[in-house]
Amino acid sequence: MEIGPYIKLHRIQQEMTQADLAEGIVSSAYLSKIENEKTEASLNVISMLCTKLGIQLDDGTDEMIREKLQKWYDMLSTDHDMEEMTRIYQELNEVMYDNHSADSLVMFEIHKIRYFLVMGQMDRALSQINKLAEMTGTFDSLHQFYWYKFKGNYNSANNEFNQAMRMYEAAEDKLNQLDLSEDEVADLQYTIAVTHSKLRNTLEAIDYAEKAIATFRVTYNFNRCAQCHILLGISYRRIGMQDKAIKNYNLGKHLGELKQNTQVIQLTNQNLGYLYSTIGENRKAISNYEEVVKDFDVLLYERIIAATSLIKEYYNIYNYDKTKEMITKSLELLDNTNDEEKYQLFQYITHTYNYVINEEDEKFESFVIDEFIPYLKKHRDYANLVIYTNMLAKHFEGNNRYKESVKYYKLANSAYEELVSL
Structure with a gap:
């Protein structure tokens, strides 16, 4: 990144207008030309602008900061302790504006989008997207790759899957210009597979999941392999290939057990329960759902899905005592939630059966x-x-x-x- 966009990024970060920064140094119009690389300013002007921003030009970012940045970036795409992730973010946020390289600073700012999404801070993620939008014309191919990918992540989190797919495809178009790690490419392929699944593009979901899992196997990324197997299980269920679906779910569960990943194990139980329910094997469905409900290490959302599924299964086999028991359990779990919109469907399901059973x-x-x-x-x-x-x-x-x-x-x-x- 050249000096103009670097100045622009610091100005935006400090919430200064062009008029604020330009005052006493150059005109706002001339500053705009500097920031957008339409003119080459003198060293004296650049020095005065940097002084006003409280920054100095530097050749690069030191090795320790580069390592910490890479560690934090890696944490954003895997399951890591939220407290540790936040601690490193706060440390980086304190030092990244102290004369580190423009490229490192831009990458950090773009990765903030992903960080806010991981932390569930949708408003801050959108604010970060809007803040960086006027910088995109100065992004290089690597910056653009992550910009498109993380914007797609935001769209996905907002259930805007068509828009998310457009962003992911734009990121994919950058791959031939970049030298990314195999895992990074596979992560995008998996993300595209998930989005195709959300859009009910089942064959495309299978294609991209197979591409991703081929890499994750080679790199021994068993957690991601397990997630791919679950996605393949969902896809094969949708096209009526139940045996292949069950095989993939069980492979995912096995890998989850090897890595002692509770979320993966219970996600496969959840999906196996749904599959067995759709083919009329209620007893097997109940067995899988019960594993999820009784596991206190599972996310509350997953336990509530399983509880409401058990209400339906027990009702369908006329076991009304167990139906009432699971209604009580579901209401108990729902009492621990504070996001009415997210859990509204499960409230409706639970109360519907409660009125029926009584x-x-x-x-x-x-x-x-x-x-x-x-x-x-x-x-x-x-x-x-x-x-x-x-x-x-x-x-x-x-x-x-x-x-x-x-x-x-x-x-x-x-x-x-x-x-x-x-």
């Missing part, structure tokens, strides 16, 4: 019709819309309310058509 017909009808179905329509959750409109239709049919029953059977069929067209 034969509170009026509450069940009004709740599903007035709240649950509108929620599912809004979020285009056609899979659950099929389930709960059918459930409502059967309820009306059992009460000889055939006109209402037909209405919701039609809605269920309409939702199913939307689902298969995805």
Whole structure:
């Protein structure tokens, strides 16, 4: 990065306008030309601008800082202790603006996007994206690669998967210009595979997951291999290749056990439970889901998914005592959450079955019709819309309310058509 963009980055970091920095030195228009490399300023002007910013020009970043930066970058793409990650970030944030190389500073600023996403700070990630947006014209190929990748990460976290795919493809286009590690390339391929899966591009998801896993095997990155196997399991389930799906899930589980990775183990249990449920093997589904619910080391979100899945499984085999038990468990877990929107679906599922199991017909009808179905329509959750409109239709049919029953059977069929067209 040249001196103009370097000055611009420090100015933005210090929340100074061009007018603020230029005052008493040059015009704002001339400063704009310097920052955007449209003119070559004298050493005297550059010196005065740097002095006002409180920075000095330096040849590079010392070895210790480079090593710490690389360690922090690596932590952002793997499972690491959040406290340690934050500690290193804070240390770097204190020293990176003290005369380190422009390239190192830009890379640090771009990686902040990923850091804020890992920490769940979506607003700060967006703010960082907006702050860097006016710098992109000065990015080299490596900067652009991470810029596109981390913007894609932001879009993915925001459920904007089409936009995320565009960003990942832009990052992929930079690969032939760069000399990245095999793991770095495979990480992008895995990320693209996940995004294809979210977009229901199943064959593309398989293709990219296979590319990624080929590298992760060679580099002995067993945790990432396990994640690829889970993704392949999901993909093969979707195209009806259940045996291959089960094989991949079990391979993922085995690797998770080798690395003692609880999250991977229970993620495979979650997916095996769903697969067995879809093929009518309720007992096996229940066994897998129970492993997740009883594991206190698993993320709360995963335990709640498993608990609500068990409510459905026990209800479907007419074990109403266990259904009530799991409703109680689900409500207990939900009481520990503080993100209403994130857990709204599970609240709806739990309360729906609670009204059904306690034969509170009026509450069940009004709740599903007035709240649950509108929620599912809004979020285009056609899979659950099929389930709960059918459930409502059967309820009306059992009460000889055939006109209402037909209405919701039609809605269920309409939702199913939307689902298969995805």
